[in-house]
Amino acid sequence: MPTIQDVARKAGVSVATVSRVINNSPSVSETTYRKVMQAIEELDYKPNLLGRNLRRTETRMILVLLPTISNPFYSKIVKGIERVARENGYNILLCNTDSRVETEREYLKLLKNRLSEGAIFMAPVIDRDELSELSRKYPIVQCCEYMEEAHVSYVTIDNFSAAYKAVQYLIGLGHKRIGMISCKNNYISTIQRKEGYKKALEDAGLVFSEDLIKVGNYGFKSGIRAAKQFLAKKDNVPTAVFAISDSMAIGAIRCFKENGMKVPGDISVIGFDDITYASMYDPMLTTVSQPQVELGCEAMELLLAQIRGDIKEPKSIFLDYELIIRESTGLCKV
Amino acid sequence: MPTIQDVARKAGVSVATVSRVINNSPSVSETTYRKVMQAIEELDYKPNLLGRNLRRTETRMILVLLPTISNPFYSKIVKGIERVARENGYNILLCNTDSRVETEREYLKLLKNRLSEGAIFMAPVIDRDELSELSRKYPIVQCCEYMEEAHVSYVTIDNFSAAYKAVQYLIGLGHKRIGMISCKNNYISTIQRKEGYKKALEDAGLVFSEDLIKVGNYGFKSGIRAAKQFLAKKDNVPTAVFAISDSMAIGAIRCFKENGMKVPGDISVIGFDDITYASMYDPMLTTVSQPQVELGCEAMELLLAQIRGDIKEPKSIFLDYELIIRESTGLCKV
DNA sequence: TTGTATGCGTTATCAC
DNA sequence: GTGATAACGCATACAA
Numbered sequence: 001m002p003t004i005q006d007v008a009r010k011a012g013v014s015v016a017t018v019s020r021v022i023n024n025s026p027s028v029s030e031t032t033y034r035k036v037m038q039a040i041e042e043l044d045y046k047p048n049l050l051g052r053n054l055r056r057t058e059t060r061m062i063l064v065l066l067p068t069i070s071n072p073f074y075s076k077i078v079k080g081i082e083r084v085a086r087e088n089g090y091n092i093l094l095c096n097t098d099s100r101v102e103t104e105r106e107y108l109k110l111l112k113n114r115l116s117e118g119a120i121f122m123a124p125v126i127d128r129d130e131l132s133e134l135s136r137k138y139p140i141v142q143c144c145e146y147m148e149e150a151h152v153s154y155v156t157i158d159n160f161s162a163a164y165k166a167v168q169y170l171i172g173l174g175h176k177r178i179g180m181i182s183c184k185n186n187y188i189s190t191i192q193r194k195e196g197y198k199k200a201l202e203d204a205g206l207v208f209s210e211d212l213i214k215v216g217n218y219g220f221k222s223g224i225r226a227a228k229q230f231l232a233k234k235d236n237v238p239t240a241v242f243a244i245s246d247s248m249a250i251g252a253i254r255c256f257k258e259n260g261m262k263v264p265g266d267i268s269v270i271g272f273d274d275i276t277y278a279s280m281y282d283p284m285l286t287t288v289s290q291p292q293v294e295l296g297c298e299a300m301e302l303l304l305a306q307i308r309g310d311i312k313e314p315k316s317i318f319l320d321y322e323l324i325i326r327e328s329t330g331l332c333k334v
Numbered sequence: 335m336p337t338i339q340d341v342a343r344k345a346g347v348s349v350a351t352v353s354r355v356i357n358n359s360p361s362v363s364e365t366t367y368r369k370v371m372q373a374i375e376e377l378d379y380k381p382n383l384l385g386r387n388l389r390r391t392e393t394r395m396i397l398v399l400l401p402t403i404s405n406p407f408y409s410k411i412v413k414g415i416e417r418v419a420r421e422n423g424y425n426i427l428l429c430n431t432d433s434r435v436e437t438e439r440e441y442l443k444l445l446k447n448r449l450s451e452g453a454i455f456m457a458p459v460i461d462r463d464e465l466s467e468l469s470r471k472y473p474i475v476q477c478c479e480y481m482e483e484a485h486v487s488y489v490t491i492d493n494f495s496a497a498y499k500a501v502q503y504l505i506g507l508g509h510k511r512i513g514m515i516s517c518k519n520n521y522i523s524t525i526q527r528k529e530g531y532k533k534a535l536e537d538a539g540l541v542f543s544e545d546l547i548k549v550g551n552y553g554f555k556s557g558i559r560a561a562k563q564f565l566a567k568k569d570n571v572p573t574a575v576f577a578i579s580d581s582m583a584i585g586a587i588r589c590f591k592e593n594g595m596k597v598p599g600d601i602s603v604i605g606f607d608d609i610t611y612a613s614m615y616d617p618m619l620t621t622v623s624q625p626q627v628e629l630g631c632e633a634m635e636l637l638l639a640q641i642r643g644d645i646k647e648p649k650s651i652f653l654d655y656e657l658i659i660r661e662s663t664g665l666c667k668v
Numbered sequence: 669t670t671g672t673a674t675g676c677g678t679t680a681t682c683a684c
Numbered sequence: 685g686t687g688a689t690a691a692c693g694c695a696t697a698c699a700a
Contacts, residue, residue, distance in 0.1 A: 001448070003677055014687045019679060027685060049449040050393065051677025054384040054692050064428075069416075070409045070610070079404050082430050086437075091444065094398075094428040096416050103420075110425065114335070115383040220614045250614055257616060276404070277611045280554045280584055282591060337693060348671045353695055363669060385693025388676050672699075681690080 002043040011039035022047055062303060063111055065095040065104060066122035072275040073245075073292060074122055077143060080296020081120060088304055090117075101125040111138050118303045121145075123187065135314065139306035143299040144290075145187050146316070153306065155298040155317040159189045162288045162321045163196030163242070166270050169323060170240040171204045174332035175268065178206070179238035181226040181248045184215045193244050193272070212238065216248045223251020231259055239267055239332045246271035246278040246287055253283070253328060264330030274324060283327035291319050336377040345373035356381055396637060397445055397453035399429045399438060406609040407579075407626060408456055411477060414630020415454060422638055424451075435459040445472050452637045455479075457521065469648065473640035477633040478624075479521050480650070487640065489632040489651040493523045496622045496655045497530025497576070500604050503657060504574040505538045508666035509602065512540070513572035515560040515582045518549045527578050527606070546572065550582045557585020565593055573601055573666050580605035580612040580621055587617070587662060598664030608658055617661035625653050 004022075008015045013032060020028050021036040028036075039045070053059050064081055066074045082092050093116055095107040104125045110116045111134075118139030124131055132151040134140055146154035170178050180197050183190050194213070201208045214229045216222025223243060230237055230252075243249035249271030253263045261267055263283055271278055274289035298317055305311040338356075342349045347366060354362045355370040362370075373379070387393050398415055400408045416426050427450055429441040438459045444450045445468075452473030458465055466485040468474055480488035504512050514531050517524050528547070535542045548563045550556030557577060564571055564586075577583035583605030587597045595601055597617055605612055608623035632651055639645040 004679095005677080015678080016680085016687060016689090017685085020686085023679080029685060032685080046443075046446045046448075048677050049444075049447045050384070050388040050391070051692090052679075053449075054388045054694090055677080055679045057384070057692070059384065061427075068413065069403065070406060070413050072404060072406060072409075075404045075406075075409045078428070079402065079430060082403075082428065086440075092428045093395075094412070094416065094426045096413060106420075109380075110383075112380045113383045114380075115387075220610075247614070254614070254616060276554075277614070280581070280588070280611070280615075282588060282616055338695095339693080349694080350671060350673095350696075351669090354670090357695080361669060366669080382693050385676090386695075388678090388692085389694045389696085391676070670700085672697105674695105674697085676694090678692085679690105680692105682688090684685100684687080 001048075002045045003048065004045075006043055007036065007039045007045050010043060011036045057114075059115055059117055060089055061091050061093055061116045062300075063093050063095055063107060063116045063119035064122075065097055065107060065119060065124065067099045068096050069094060072277065073273050073290075076275075076292035077122065077296040077299075080293035080298075081143075081300045082296075083293075084297045084300035084304070088300075090300075090304070097125060099123070099125050108134070118307050120299050120303055139303055141299045141303045141306070143295055145189060147188065151314055153302050153311070153314040153316065155295055155302060155319065156189075157290055157295075157321040158318050159192035160196040160199075162272075162323075163193035163244075164200045165196075165323050166272070166288050167197050167200035167242055168204070169325070170242065170268060170270060170329065171200060171206070173240070173268065173329065175238075175240035176206055176332070177236070177238045177240075178212070179230050179241045180213045181223060181241060181243035181252060182213055182215050183218055183244060190244065197242060216243075216245075216251075218245040218247060220247045220251040220254075223248030224255045225251075227252035227255035231255070237267070239334060240329070241267065241269050242272075243269065244272045246273045246275045246285055249285055249287065249328070250277070250281050253281070253285075264328055265333070268329040268332075270329055279326065281328075286326045286329040287324055289322045289324045291321070294319055335382075336379045337382065338379075340377055341370065341373045341379050344377060345370045391448075393449055393451055394423055395425050395427055395450045396634075397427050397429055397441060397450045398456075399431055399441060399453060399458065400456035401433045402430050403428060406611065407607050407624075410609075410626035411456065411630040411633075414627035414632075415477075415634045416630075417627070418631045418634035418638070422634075424634075424638075431459060433457070433459050442468070452641050454633050454637055473637055475633045475637045475640070477629055479523055481522065485648055487636050487645070487648040487650065489629055489636060489653065490523075491624055491629075491655040492652050493526035494530040494533075496606075496657075497527035497578075498534045499530075499657050500606070500622050501531050501534035501576055502538070503659070504576065504602060504604060504663065505534060505540070507574070507602065507663065509572075509574040510540055510666070511570070511572045511574075512546070513564050513575040514547045515557060515575060515577035515586060516547050516549050517552055517578060524578065531576060550577075550579075550585075552579040552581060554581045554585040554588075557582030558589045559585075561586035561589035565589070571601070573668055574663070575601065575603050576606075577603065578606045580607050580609045580619055583619055583621065583662070584611070584615050587615070587619075598662055599667070602663040602666075604663055613660065615662075620660045620663040621658055623656045623658045625655070628653055 142154035214226035271287035476488035548560035605621035612619040
């Protein structure tokens with residue numbers, strides 16, 4: 001592998017001059033430029049980024065930490081992150097944490113050891129204090145989830161009002177007994193969606209009871225299980241269900257259909273996220289659409305601003321969501 | 335940011351000794367070890383990987399190039415790659431090429447400029463010669479797709495026999511008019527699946543005709559369009575369809591159902607890949623399952639072997655696929 | 669067991 | 685406009 005030295009020797013100039021040519025410095029004469037370029041060509045020289053990065057103390061890499069890339073919601077966000085990263089000469093180090101704190105910490109070493117210039121978290125496993133401390137030292141952005149009172153930038157949607165709007169829509173269709181499929185965790189999104197759900201019921205004068213809420217783990221099968229629980233109380237089955245993930249909504253629909261119910265004829269179901277498969281299901285899913293790609297783009301923009309030093313204090317950004325009405329919801333018939 | 339120098343000064347030793355401690359060299363006395371460790375603690379020193387990497391001329395990074403991460407088939411493969419990479423201290427640089435050759439070349443600079451030690455390609459855009467040449471200089475592995483006569487390692491499945499088996503299964507169910515939804519590209523998988531399909535028909539004494547094949551682009555909507563084309567020839571609609579992607583299969587089913595047909599009652603549909611959503615659809619999809627995670631794992635293992643120099647010549651690995659029979663296929667009723 | 673000195677490949681400062 | 689040289693942070697061959 002030829003180095004800058006080899007090029008210099010071959011072109012009969014100093015390494016400094018070669019470096020100038022590589023970096024398009026204006027103060028290089030036309031003739032030496034050509035000499036150097038020719039040497040570069042002939043040797044098929046490529047600057048070693050390790051040397052350059054060390055010298056410049058920059059890596060142009062960022063960490064993207066998420067539970068798992070094989071979740072279409074996250075992978076679409078990553079797409080947005082990558083787009084903006086690329087436009088700005090940055091590359092992405094993909095970090096599947098499987099929601100394990102040791103794995104997360106392992107990856108964070110890449111930040112502390114200066115191999116990456118910043119990090120974007122989807123759903124961190126480390127706690128608020130640890131994250132806040134990290135954020136004081138390094139450029140950090142949270143995407144979708146965030147922590148209150150934490151010293152960390154984030155970009156997300158208003159989960160409270162999104163849930164409120166979804167449930168309000170169901171209420172507008174005449175539904176009076178509306179179940180929710182939530183998850184057992186302390187994510188801010190989970191908490192706020194539950195609050196939005198409750199508030200919508202309350203504002204409509206509908207009674208809320210804890211057993212209107214079943215919990216899953218965002219996945220298809222857990223949606224089926226939750227739906228089964230609803231069906232268990234024969235005389236008191238909801239006429240509509242609000243699930244906090246599309247996969248759980250699809251699972252619930254599957255279960256209802258298997259039990260001879262029509263969706264939305266007998267029961268309406270609404271999901272959350274608007275993953276690609278939401279509009280492929282039968283019935284196509286009514287859902288709260290999160291601007292996944294845009295969330296990623298904004299997160300990366302925010303991170304860049306921090307890396308560049310344009311932003312000193314944490315900043316929060318809320319993007320618009322959208323209630324997308326498809327086929328899985330309809331008028332209440334009872 | 336403290337450097338190894340600072341630690342050395344604080345501990346009253348030389349940088350060499352600090353380096354030894356960091357790298358767990360056995361030849362360091364118990365007492366100096368403690369002194370150094372304490373200095374490291376107090377300064378919160380973290381070795382700068384840029385310096386280390388330059389010195390060691392290693393980066394422990396690999397490129398993963400794919401059309402788009404927001405395709406569940408690829409993202410699951412990436413999961414496998416990442417698992418093995420992590421186990422071996424390697425990190426993944428994610429490269430969405432959007433199937434654009436300029437983007438691909440841009441990312442490949444990271445290989446040529448020695449920021450990454452190897453690359454795994456899912457569906458390369460560059461041509462065979464360019465890839466072969468690259469593979470002569472750098473560790474390269476192709477995953478799923480590959481090119482005949484190319485000087486490149488790959489891991490894949492036997493697409494010919496997989497397609498053959500799928501179609502043979504449909505034939506076994508009594509189907510005599512079997513359509514195919516393929517794609518318009520020159521991927522080896524596409525070519526071989528078509529060959530497998532034709533051979534199965536032929537071996538069963540069924541007639542093949544080019545208009546039994548409709549083309550899409552792997553996506554849901556294109557599956558719908560293909561199905562529409564089948565329905566267009568009123569008196570000659572197939573009783574079964576073999577699609578080379580699950581999303582197209584799902585699209586086709588959607589279209590058939592919308593046209594009042596029952597699946598599998600009136601028409602059977604079989605997909606390919608076995609993405610997560612295949613088993614979430616209604617009906618659950620019968621499909622050829624590719625071992626996605628394992629494909630990724632094997633690809634990474636192969637790449638590691640090349641990086642380490644254990645393998646000199648390109649090697650090819652074929653993994654087992656599996657025909658998974660679910661709900662979208664049934665006996666032919668005509 | 670420890671220290672000295674050198675080099676990894678590049679960029680940047682300073683002379684000329 | 686160009687060259688000599690130091691420096692980025694670390695690991696290691698060689699001496700001691």
